[in-house]
Amino acid sequence: MNVSGDAGGSRRLLVFWLSGPLSVFIILANLFIILGILCNRKLPGVASWFFLSLLFADLLAGAALPFIPWMQFQNRRGYHSCFFTHVAPNYFFLVFLANLLAVHYEKYLCINYPLHYRRFWVHRWVPLCLLLTWALPLLFACLPVLGWNQWRPSSNCSYRQIFPTAYLYLEIYGFLIPSILAMAFMSTQVLRVARRQLQEIKKVLRSVHQGQGPSELEQQLELRHAKCIASLSLIFLVCWVPYVAGLHASVLAIQNHSFIDSDTVLILTCVGSGSAAVVPIILGLSNRQYTQFWRDVAAKGCAGCRARCCERGEAGRRQGGRSQGRAPCPQAEGVAPAPS
Numbered sequence: 001m002n003v004s005g006d007a008g009g010s011r012r013l014l015v016f017w018l019s020g021p022l023s024v025f026i027i028l029a030n031l032f033i034i035l036g037i038l039c040n041r042k043l044p045g046v047a048s049w050f051f052l053s054l055l056f057a058d059l060l061a062g063a064a065l066p067f068i069p070w071m072q073f074q075n076r077r078g079y080h081s082c083f084f085t086h087v088a089p090n091y092f093f094l095v096f097l098a099n100l101l102a103v104h105y106e107k108y109l110c111i112n113y114p115l116h117y118r119r120f121w122v123h124r125w126v127p128l129c130l131l132l133t134w135a136l137p138l139l140f141a142c143l144p145v146l147g148w149n150q151w152r153p154s155s156n157c158s159y160r161q162i163f164p165t166a167y168l169y170l171e172i173y174g175f176l177i178p179s180i181l182a183m184a185f186m187s188t189q190v191l192r193v194a195r196r197q198l199q200e201i202k203k204v205l206r207s208v209h210q211g212q213g214p215s216e217l218e219q220q221l222e223l224r225h226a227k228c229i230a231s232l233s234l235i236f237l238v239c240w241v242p243y244v245a246g247l248h249a250s251v252l253a254i255q256n257h258s259f260i261d262s263d264t265v266l267i268l269t270c271v272g273s274g275s276a277a278v279v280p281i282i283l284g285l286s287n288r289q290y291t292q293f294w295r296d297v298a299a300k301g302c303a304g305c306r307a308r309c310c311e312r313g314e315a316g317r318r319q320g321g322r323s324q325g326r327a328p329c330p331q332a333e334g335v336a337p338a339p340s
Contacts, residue, residue, distance in 0.1 A: 026278065069266050070085070150164055
């Protein structure tokens with residue numbers, strides 16, 4: 001689409017207000033979780049390295065988020081700047097999906113094959129696996145730079161000149177959507193294994209408590225499993241459905257269908273890309289190990305504030321001569337008593 005006049009200004013504002021705040025949130029949230037993981041030395045090695053790589057990739061995808069909708073516009077740019085503004089955001093989202101797929105695959109192997117997990121190459125060759133998750137998307141993203149493009153010296157800078165139609169179809173239907181389907185399959189397999197283990201635990205509990213109803217532990221386990229299923233379904237509906245809708249809207253725009261306008265494509269692209277980039281943040285914040293450092297910091301800060309407030313109250317009562325008959329303030333855990 002050409003950017004000109006009032007329509008171009010309104011589309012610029014639309015892109016800014018849709019993708020700008022979401023990009024800032026994704027960057028700050030990823031930094032928050034990354035610092036929490038790096039400052040917690042009790043975390044397991046392999047899973048943490050995969051998730052750290054995912055968070056760094058998601059941080060780059062969040063930084064590139066405002067540039068994704070601009071691929072829909074045409075403008076006058078030079079050869080190098082045009083290729084950079086198109087290839088770099090595309091690479092960041094490809095490496096983000098590759099790392100997310102690697103995280104799901106590592107978790108799938110760990111839960112489905114616990115006895116043989118250490119024999120798999122994902123566990124034994126972690127640096128190689130991480131290198132592949134960053135190098136293979138780079139190779140695919142650089143194919144237009146290597147010559148697979150439709151650039152002409154007199155062309156305007158747009159995605160149609162950088163990415164041929166065959167390249168876009170290969171990326172969407174050969175990598176992006178199959179990756180999402182593979183992650184959904186692995187997540188359902190993990191839930192299936194958890195359900196089977198839950199049934200075995202319930203059999204053991206019922207053999208112990210014969211003639212009684214479901215125990216409190218059984219109800220807690222059933223509730224936790226139901227929460228996992230609900231969370232997975234919610235993530236798929238809220239995060240992945242808009243992303244897939246944005247991909248199909250882009251395909252319809254490539255095919256020049258008249259029933260979908262440019263503003264709809266912009267909105268679906270912004271919302272879909274942003275919702276997909278929020279997935280690692282949800283996974284990181286839902287893992288108590290990754291947020292343990294910040295919870296400890298918050299607990300120590302609250303304990304220190306309670307201790308200082310208590311000390312000030314006691315000092316005020318002593319100065320007013322009303323300290324007799326009053327119970328002393330409870331000592332906060334981990335906070336040294338004030339000197340008398």
